Amino acid sequence: MTAALEASLARIDRLDPELCAFTEVWHEEARVRAAAASRLPLAGLPFAVKGRAGIRSYAARRLIAAGGVPVGATSVPGPGTPWQTWGQGTHGRTVNPWRPDRTPGGSSAGSAVAVAAGMVELATGGDGAGSVRIPAAWCGVFGLRTSAGLLPSPDRTGLATAGVLASSAERAEAYLRHVTDGYVPQPARLPVPAVYSPDLGFASVTPEVADVTRRAVGRLVAAGAVRLVPDPCELLDPAEAWFAVRAGRPTPSTERLRTANDRTLDALFARAPLLLAPVAPTPPHGHEGPGNVYSTALTWPFNLSGHPAASVPAGFTSDGCPAGLQLVTGRGTDAALLGMACAVEDALGRTPLSRAACGSPP
Incomplete structure (x- = not known):
């Protein structure tokens, strides 16, 4: 996955000045983690975390333990904008990668943009009112809000649960498989x-x-x-x-x-x-x-x-x-x-x- 990591970091360096999906990018830390992750199940899969606190979340810790490599923290709405649905990245306001005059949704704004632009295939999110599903919908990626109580959440109201934004539902399986205990795939019986x-x-x-x-x-x-x-x-x-x-x-x-x-x-x-x-x-x-x-x-x-x-x-x-x-x-x-x-x-x-x-x- 070293090649995948370098490709991810290169895309971030090239695209983020315009899209503003990240607040921090951890080039050297990611390379060190990737070198130690080759024999683990995720084998150095690059992923992004929602906000600066995202690296401390339960989901991020489980992904890292399975060999995932966090490449950076993604943007969320800035101070004083509780109902705005754009994020504030290092280079400015996060934009929708399909139309820069439109919002990418929020609050997992940067996570959705990072996936939609191919910077990563997986990013963590959190959803207390639609904060995973709305940016997933508006950026054209897959988004999952987990059941209440499935994963630990700092939200005492019970409204917010952990979630994931991914390039596909199939890719999101890496998230559920490694952040939950006893995960068993359940293919759908059609129709x-x-x-x-x-x-x-x-x-x-x-x-x-x-x-x-x-x-x-x-x-x-x-x-x-x-x-x-x-x-x-x-x-x-x-x-x-x-x-x-x-x-x-x-x-x-x-x-x-x-x-x-x-x-x-x-x-x-x-x-x-x-x-x-x-x-x-x-x-x-x-x-x-x-x-x-x-x-x-x-x-x-x-x-x-x-x-x-x-x-x-x-x-x-x-x-x-x-x-x-x-x-x-x-x-x-x-x-x-x-x-x-x-x-x-x-x-x-x-x-x-x-x-x-x-x-x-x-």
Whole structure:
């Protein structure tokens, strides 16, 4: 993997001044680690960590123990920008590698950009409201938010769990295999019975995003990857409940809302093992912010419920930006979700590296 490491470092040096995905790059430390990792399972696989504290995370420590080599810390939103979804890298504001006037999403902004630009194949992330799935969707890569409780999390509210951004669902298996104990692959049995919800019953989704995800689901059905179960998914808008839990001040009203959604999801997964929906209700917005539309509308229901959820590239909107298809399965079924994601990805095809990575002006 020494050649892979050098290629990774060279791409970072070449592309990061424009994309601003990293806050730190550890050239010499990575080379030392790689020299000692050749006989370990990951054999020196380069990966990135989310934020400066990411190197101390449980997932990063497990990947390093398995022979992974951290190459640097990726950007997250800067101080004083709690609701901005762009990161702040060493060279400036992190940009979407498909369109630099658009955000890459956040807060795992730099991790998504690093993968989309081919700087690394794997990067750690964290997801408390959609912070893995949204940047994965907007940068055209695979993203997985793990089940609540699967991995240690510093978030006392229980909303945020560890996650991974990867060049493919197949590549993400290296993450689950080495950060969890007793991982057993679970290839999907096709077609997978699935419920498709274009809006989860409450969200306002732009027509272009709705069309991309609808067509992606149609391709999955035509390919025999999924079999749609004609059942609606009608959740209540969880925004009030999410804010109450994040603030540590749940009320009887917000707890009733949360319980109602949990019951709806429990009933749904008793009928079908897979829920499909858009990841974000809009394409990537400009760097000035999303306005009055919450990018998290379709992701934070599952931070509240604790389900594992993934983003698989679904296609592109007319502005040249990727959109993601969200896959959700029952609590604790992360290996099964990854198996289904691999099948979905095989049917839809993988998104190529971003234009910036392929040499077009970023």
